[in-house]
């Protein structure tokens with residue numbers, strides 16, 4: 123991670139839990155690697171498998187779904 | 190072609206300290222669709238909002254991206270801003286540059302790059318935004334209060350006095366919470382039961398309050414103004430409508446002295462049929478099915494009997510026999526009650542740290558090492574010793590009593606770094622109570638710091654020391670062990686810098702810290718809200734919105750938010766009531782327009798959406814022989830599950846369409 127900080131991981135985070143959790147991490151000033159780009163979705167139910175495929179096709183190094 | 194304006198907020202140094210806001214703002218102008226970009230010190234300020242409004246008008250912007258704090262903070266603020274400039278308030282996207290970037294990233298360059306990516310994603314998404322119009326929903330002017338401690342009681346009474354209906358759900362057989370367990374209360378030393386009991390009775394008698402004890406909330410659906418809640422009313426096996434509260438049954442239960450009474454912190458027994466304490470509200474016993482002999486014996490109707498054998502009989506059943514009213518009903522079942530509410534109030538209180546985790550204090554195995562809550566019960570005249578302070582090991586009066594503060598507070602090694610806030614005060618109170626009952630006893634208090642911030646609090650602690658002769662020793666106790674029928678205590682006096690060893694200690698009282706209720710996270714999940722990392726309920730904003738939680742229409746008060754004393758619990762309860770009153774002053778609320786819609790022309794009528802919808806908001810319709818699925822907007826919660834399940838792409842969640850999400854992914858990775 124430290125040697126190659128240029129990963130791009132696309133996160134799909136549920137608005138109610140994980141997205142709020144990521145906000146909480148911010149409020150607590152917990153640092154973590156900058157590779158994650160979080161998209162706010164209303165619920166992981168919204169997670170169309172197409173989104174993950176699209177991200178990988180466009181060159182994402184990983185996809186993280188959390189909810 | 191879209192005309193997007195990008196506004197990057199410095200948030201003082203909160204964002205600008207880590208993210209090169211100028212660079213982000215400059216780069217943004219090259220994102221496809223962006224025609225304007227600038228940065229402000231505080232976008233949410235009046236001046237910042239004016240910049241946004243003016244820029245929208247001057248540059249004929251039709252969509253806006255704001256790079257700022259989390260949308261959970263200011264999305265609504267900025268929706269109003271763009272609306273003031275004449276745009277539809279949903280032509281806005283927030284890039285979360287504070288909570289998700291500047292506050293969590295160590296390296297400035299990386300933070301800046303990440304910020305740029307999030308701005309791109311927001312531009313991508315907003316490019317496909319469509320104007321949305323909120324619907325209107327009526328407000329159900331009834332409140333649900335969960336938890337019947339002093340906080341819940343106060344909130345329920347205040348809301349009910351405003352003229353609104355309240356349902357109070359309490360898990361235990363009686364309301365009262367921890368305050369009912371206390372003897373006297375600091376800093377005035379009034380008797381806890383004397384000030385609490387009248388309020389408990391008020392709750393039971395208030396025409397606007399319906400009390401459901403021995404009940405729990407099982408499921409919460411819906412949204413502000415319109416929550417659908419399922420409450421499980423556990424079988425009490427005693428009919429509340431008939432029982433007169435004579436408690437004859439309790440005296441006859443063969444287990445009457447066999448089961449530790451939770452209310453007495455296990456220090457006195459109860460029966461299988463019991464009320465937890467004399468002033469219980471309602472004064473209707475419950476039968477504990479884990480212990481009751483009748484309920485544990487096999488049901489004769491369900492037992493297979495061989496020919497010629499007699500059917501077995503149920504055991505016991507004495508309580509039913511002695512009840513002159515016929516109120517005991519062994520056939521009672523749990524009841525599921527479904528109710529509609531406009532607002533939900535959480536007042537589920539707190540628990541106490543388990544001191545068995547402190548091996549150095551005997552790991553909970555030394556009988557004369559007790560907790561402060563044990564002490565409250567022991568010193569109480571209706572408690573296990575009728576108010577006599579005695580040593581649990583031999584029933585004798587203690588001559589040397591030691592209080593230890595911060596057991597499970599301010600102790601990072603035990604996972605409780607925070608101050609429990611009430612223990613300095615209740616320890617001083619308990620030291621005073623020892624002196625009142627045992628004029629000759631020696632009293633010691635081992636403390637780390639005295640935190641007595643409150644009206645009359647510092648004076649109270651000084652009184653404990655000066656008038657009541659409690660000896661305060663600053664330092665942590667490192668060990669306690671039994672020796673010759675007494676205890677030996679080792680500590681350090683950090684003021685004089687000397688070790689302390691004390692023999693012949695008779696009673697040790699541990700000020701165990703306040704922790705969240707064991708099921709607080711589970712309850713938060715049921716309601717759809719969050720807790721902090723210690724399990725206490727999170728507020729929307731700890732300073733400015735201290736009793737609101739991040740789900741609109743849900744409020745919290747009392748010690749479920751953080752450790753607090755009675756005055757603070759009551760104050761927050763009043764604040765909650767005021768908030769509920771504000772909400773209920775509306776007859777109609779605007780509903781979130783981000784609901785699903787299904788294009789009947791694309792719909793293949795496969796029914797996938799109908800089966801996946803968690804809210805049963807989709808039904809199959811037919812028009813001129815063509816079948817299609819249709820969303821009931823009032824029931825839709827905007828989760829988008831239908832949209833993910835729909836193969837032809839007919840179901841779309843407004844504001845979160847496939848187009849919008851796919852474009853934002855592309856924007857992050859390709860632009």
Ligand SMILES: Cc1cc2nc3c(=O)[nH]c(=O)nc-3n(C[C@H](O)[C@H](O)[C@H](O)COP(=O)(O)OP(=O)(O)OC[C@H]3O[C@@H](n4cnc5c(N)ncnc54)[C@H](O)[C@@H]3O)c2cc1C
Nearest residue numbers: 336338339340360366367374375537538539747748754755
């Ligand atoms: C030893 C000790 C001494 C104290 N002395 C003082 C004092 O002298 N003065 C003072 O001001 N304060 C004192 N306090 C603090 C005081 O007890 C609290 O401030 C007060 O009890 C907080 O009230 P509450 O209603 O928020 O929570 P609680 O009293 O904890 O009440 C919460 C209620 O919610 C119920 N509940 C919990 N979970 C659920 C659920 N899932 N569903 C339904 N119901 C639920 C509980 O059964 C309980 O009835 C003392 C505390 C301790 C431990």
